[in-house]
Amino acid sequence: MKPCLSRRALIAGLAASSAAVPAVARAAGKQPAPDLPLVVGSIFPFSGPLALVGDEAFRGVTLAVDAINGAGGVGGAMVRLLHQDAVASADAEGAVKALVAKGAGLILGTGSSALSFAASAASELANIDFIELDASADAITTRGFKGLFRTGLNASLIADQCLRALTGMLLPGWHLALDKLKLVLLFDEGASDGSFAAAMLKVCQNAGLPVLLSIGYARDAMDLTAQVGRMKRAAADVVIHAGQPNDVLAFYQALEAAAWRPRMIIGAGSGYGLGATSYALGKALEGTMVVAPPLYAAQGASASIAAAYMRRYAVPPRGAESLTCYVGTDLVLRTLDEMGDKAGDKPAALPAALAKLNLPAGALANGWGAGFSPAGQNQPVFATTQQWQDGALKTIDVTITPHVGAKLSLG
Incomplete structure (x- = not known):
């Protein structure tokens, strides 16, 4: 038996956990958490010249997972976030394999285009959806991958x-x-x-x-x-x-x-x-x-994220990478949560759900929207x-x- 959750296992597990909830509890909006968490992997550079950028990006992912778990998780399942350090493209394939071996059914990253090229290719071969949050090379989304989406800017x-x-x-x-x-x-x-x-x-x-x-x-x-x-x-x-x-x-x-x-x-x-x-x-x-990408604002949704950052890390955000990665992570996890019983047992259910999103600019905490091109590039996004x-x-x-x-x- 494979030790990992593929797209099929990820979506099937979510559907099964939702179907197992009694109708009364579901109607009340309180779903008992399944025994198994939803395992989400992440790949960022935690060492090398991009270590600070990678760490700041990962903090944004962590805060988004905290918020989702605090609201009841994804389909009632708590999200368990894993991370792997990768400095160069040669590290990316091993990082994907390590996360898959630990049960990751979805991988987020990377803040580095060199890492993104390699990690997304390895994820595609493993039949694991890969969400690029903050790497910008245009060609990342031009390779025809079915499970690859970029929530942030391109070059x-x-x-x-x-x-x-x-x-x-x-x-x-x-x-x-x-x-x-x-x-x-x-x-x-x-x-x-x-x-x-x-x-x-x-x-x-x-x-x-x-x-x-x-x-x-x-x-x-x-x-x-x-x-x-x-x-x-x-x-x-x-x-x-x-x-x-x-x-x-x-x-x-x-x-x-x-x-x-x-x-x-x-x-x-x-x-x-x-x-x-x-x-x-x-x-x-x-x-x-x-x-x-947009900076934290003094008021509104991004200011609330900055306050959560301050509570967890005891310092203000060190850059906008954390905000960029927060909104991308939050978007993907909330999309998974909203799929519920409709997800079924389709390997491509998450990509299909993301492809259907049509959120206007301003819908996300940093002012972006969500609407993906056929290649997987989020379109209502902008630089400032x-x-x-x-x-x-x-x-x-x-x-x-x-x-x-x-x-x-x-x-």
């Missing part, structure tokens, strides 16, 4: 928002024509940031915006002095940088060593929205724009433009926070 959506930051804020504020802008694209050549770079070049081409320099560097690069030297000689106005947290530090160190800065930096990589980056760089980060101002990361989209103005220069 093209991030690139589109970067273009809007340029054409809707900086160029009008500087009274500068599109063809006069000296734009540089700096990126880590890994799966996530390399995918973003390709998407950014495409949207610039379509908009008629010339890219003065496109500079890639190896994932293990420790020094960006040469790259900054090229930007300085080209007198760049704007640098859009997509890189890992350590790359952000290396970039700003190289800028300081060169005694030069562009007029604006737009960060599109995983390190730019972390409080730890602000702590490390201090005033050097002031004015830097960030394009990323943010900026480090007075040591805090603030949303500066006029449609979201009209009272927060954008600063048009660094410092």
Whole structure:
């Protein structure tokens, strides 16, 4: 007998637990919890250069599971959350196998496109549904997998928002024509940031915006002095940088060593929205724009999640990754819960249920909605433009926070 729950076992188990509930208890909305929990696996980098990003993402998943269990679980079953560390794509297959061996019938992840490619492929082969919460490479959802869904952003959506930051804020504020802008694209050549770079070049081409320099560097690069030297000689106005947290530090160190800065930096990589980056760089980060998933708000549903975060971890959220992964996890688990008796014994029941979702923007706690393309990409999702101002990361989209103005220069 297999030690794991496949899609068939997962859905059948949920249906069986629901069918076993007496009609009176079901009508009262109080279902006795089954003996067996619903085992959900997760794969995030808990070590290596993305450890802080992975840990923050996992905290969001944990909080969503806590909330679901506090409300009675999924179909009356408590959710048992497992996690596996994976640093590189070579670790992903082993992580999937370990989670399957422990009984996981659903896997969440990963915050890293390299991990997502490998983990989702291994999950598909194991007949386990895989939900990508926060890895952005466009190609993740172009492989025809039946059990793969992405609840968050892809690289093209991030690139589109970067273009809007340029054409809707900086160029009008500087009274500068599109063809006069000296734009540089700096990126880590890994799966996530390399995918973003390709998407950014495409949207610039379509908009008629010339890219003065496109500079890639190896994932293990420790020094960006040469790259900054090229930007300085080209007198760049704007640098859009997509890189890992350590790359952000290396970039700003190289800028300081060169005694030069562009007029604006737009960060599109995983390190730019972390409080730890602000702590490390201090005033050097002031004015830097960030394009990323929505931030926690001061009021509303996301503020309640931030309060739950504070109660559990005794510190405020360290970045928006936890919010992004909370809303994705919550969406999937609530979809499972609402399937109830209708789930039956169909291996594809969860993907079919997700595919039918039609929640408008604003339905989820971070302002997103839910509606998946045939390829599995959530569509009513968006990136926001943010900026480090007075040591805090603030949303500066006029449609979201009209009272927060954008600063048009660094410092």
